[in-house]
Amino acid sequence: MELTQQLLEMPEWSDDDIVRHQLPIVDTPFVSVGGGMGSLAMVDTLRIAGQPVESLTVLAENAIPSETYEHLANNSQIPRHERLRSDSSSTMDCIWGWPGYALREAVADKKIGPAATVFAEPILANYYTPKAGQVYESVRREATRIGWDRMLRTGIVRTVRRRREGGYFVIHTPADQSGAVPGGPKQRVVYRCHHIHLAVGYPGVKMLGDLQAYREEHQDWRRVVNAYEPHLHAYEEMLRRPCTVVVRGSGIVASRVLQRMIDDRDQRGAQTRIIHLFRNYPDGPQGDKATFRRPVLAGWAKQGFNFPKAAWGGQLRNDLESLEGDERSKFIDAMGGTNTAPRKDWEEQLERGAREGFYRQLIGTVKSVVPAEGNAGIRTVIADRQGGESFLDADFIIDATGLEAGIEEHRVLRDLLQYGGARKNVKGRLDVERDFTVRGTQSGTGRLYASGSITLGGYYAGVDSFLGLHYAALRIADSLAENGFGKKIGPLRSTSQWWKWARNKPI
Amino acid sequence: MTPTLFGRIQTRIIMMATLGVIWTAIIGPVLPRPSVDGESISLGNMYKALYLAVVVVTVVGVVWELIYHWIQQYRWEKDWPTIYGLVVAINEGIVAYLILNAGLFWDERPPGQSFPLPAFLIMFVTLWLIIWAFTNGPMQILSLRWRFRGGRFDPNW
Incomplete structure (x- = not known):
């Protein structure tokens, strides 16, 4: 049966509502919507924390997590052999960040160069950055290791809605429509889950x-x-x-x-x-004081990455976490902006x-x-x-200004703003807590999280980066553990899991 | 690395209390021992001198961290480049040795001699390299959140 307007206009659904519409229900504790780098970081962290593949579902349009990223990188003239703007230790395939891409490249190519660059950067050399192809290869390897294909369901996510009894429903239109009646309504599946993670990437590009x-x-x-x-x-x-x-x-x-x-x-x-x-x-240099000054060369503001390094895990991260509203927005602009x-x-x-x-x-x-x-x-x-x-x-x-479309361009996000209790932050993106819970969307004991570029403007600047996705994933995993879903990764688990990762042992 | 001030201090103390203590125990017996009246000093006395050095590098190190933190404020990225982590061994080593050799606080110099320089140098340089290498990578395996918390170990995000 087709979704009805009446159903779509209800801010909350009960199990009965779904049954009445004769939509098949699939139970799963956790859903990650997106299936790109953000979803990979999320389920990688949860798998390492001990979640079995049966507990996790990834809803994606593409089968390979690096596919959309590679498409955008190719368009912006970064083919596989060119280098990204990303730190050596921002290893998309390894939540520990060590060994970094530089050390691995040095070992693989039997050259000291990449390792020496990391040693000398940024004082005696420019920052080392990995080749795009190396990142994609590492992602493919890790996705295979954690059983990505067994968690993956390809198709299009139509709607995310709160469930009256707690948790959420996700309406999914599977890519495989072979079960649909020809000429009839689309075949849909409803995932009934306790927690949701959204990592849908850029809602779209925008022109000047x-x-x-x-x-x-x-x-x-x-x-x-x-x-x-x-x-x-x-x-x-x-x-x-x-x-x-x-x-x-x-x-x-x-x-x-x-x-x-x-x-x-x-x-x-x-x-x-x-x-x-x-x-x-x-x-001239940007910034308002000697301790906050960014170099400018011939009209270009220069820094290693899209934010100063400490925005990911140092004193600038702490500074930003303590700011609210306009102050936070201005500080994000001062650290980032065009550079x-x-x-x-x-x-x-x-x-x-x-x-x-x-x-x-x-x-x-x-x-x-x-x-x-x-x-x-x-x-x-x-x-x-x-x-x-x-x-x-x-x-x-x-x-090449890199303007992004508003989040309401994305159907699921627009729906969340309209019916799900979500709000926009000072930068017009999804308003999230420090642990990436989307404010206003709680459903019973269920939580809705978001990571990636749709959360820019929150308490963390580098959300739209490999390391930022890992940071968000770790914060979310810790928050989930506090809400009774799995356990936090402690030193022993971390070490034993790293050892498995290092040997590429499937988990 | 992108340490915060508390992260620096916590990392310094924890590294010295673990790797510092263990490495000193391992390397102690093989370090060159000074002689008093034609006889090498005992291993016990050697350990006393070496562990005093560990304490001095730790305590004076906290003061150094304040200075490094101040220097870091003049860096746009608010980071601490990998190479700085090695270079500062020079100033720290010199000051630590001068303090040990002056016999301030505790005096572990062999009677009538200066603090054993070869032993101090070998121990200090090797320990520094071990801690530097460990904090530039393997640390992240043991403590997944360490790099995001600016080097802090306390459980608050």
Whole structure:
């Protein structure tokens, strides 16, 4: 039977409601919704804490936990052989963080280099960062080890709703619809669980307003591209003929896109001219005092990772945990905001580009984006700092600002805000406690947790990172243990489990 | 590492009380012993001198941690680079030896001699390397939450 409007408008469901709709019920103590890196970190931690596969269900659209991540990384020009912006000890496959990716790369390649980098960073060398492919391989290995496939159910999660008797219901539309009546309603399964974890990733990418307006008005999705969406056609055209490209944004993805274009110039004969448009151009160090100062080089704010390291587990984590409301939001912005990694190869390329004239920086506010006269490309109309107006014609505009869509773009989250008692935090994401419980969603003794980018704006800054996902998973596992689901991982269990991990022994 | 001040102090004390005590017991018998009147000092006296060194490195270390914490405030990342963890062995070793050799608090110098330098050097350098290597990795196996808590061991998140 199909879901009825009446059912969907009830903030709570009872077992009878589900039975009346003749929906099949599957009981499972714990569900993780998402099936990406966030779900992997969560069930990895719980499996290591002693939960059997039978107690855990992962609801995912993709079968491989690193699939969505790899898709986004590929779009933003990080193929498998390129390096991510991630610390050596942020090991997605190993909740202990040791040995790190650097040590493993050094052993595998029989080279001292990676290990030496970790030893000297960031004083005598730039931070070591792992190759994307190494991370994916490690994830695949760990997922196999913990029985990921036995916990996984692929399909689409439709709704999460509180259960009147405590706990939650999850309505799932399985990928395999072979049991559905042809032409009839979709086959659905209702998971009845005690606790839920949501790690659904980015609700979606968002374009800058002026670019979105241009795209919709002129139906041009080819020349105005978002760096997180597939846009290889742009690089291919740059190889075929000399192009002028406007790049918007000055974060890590902008760095990567610029590298791609300049690499193509250096190695494949492209003649691309790049105009890098800044709305805000920091021309000195950022921060308000000597003990809070971030270096800036040629308009780029530089730091190793998207937040200062201590935001993940040092004094900055403590500082942020003690802040509320606007103060917390401002502190997150001051530590993060737009920034990129200091890398000597990038700096060399941009210096050379500025010297030889193929890379030019401009500062201004975009007033509008319109087709260029004579249909030769796209024109960006800019108001400069003096109030004057000028324009730039280009063959492509690449939006590398990395804006994210609001959480209500995601159906499950929108539903939670409407019926589940969830609220938005100061940054418009899900309001969570320090232990990642989503505020207002408790159901009897059941708890609803969230991790990843949908929780940015809470008490932890680095939520959208490998290490942040492990942090959240550990806090959630501890909270679950306090609520009677499993036990906290103590030193003995931790050590014996690490030994199993090190030998790749299945658990 | 991204230690907090309390994390630094807790880690220092716990490392010295465990690895420090164990390693000193192991290495004590093989360290070069100074001679008094042509005869090597007893192992008991040797241990007294070495464990005094452990205590001094621990106690003076707490003061050092205050200084390191202050230096850390001038680092944007509020971290403590791996290499700093080795370099500071130089200043700490020198000051600890000067204190031991001055006979302040307790005097474990052999009669008429300075505090045994070769034994101190070998013991101090090896112990430092062991603790440095342990806290840069294997520690996280034993204490899963240690790295997230800025090096604290107390059970509060």
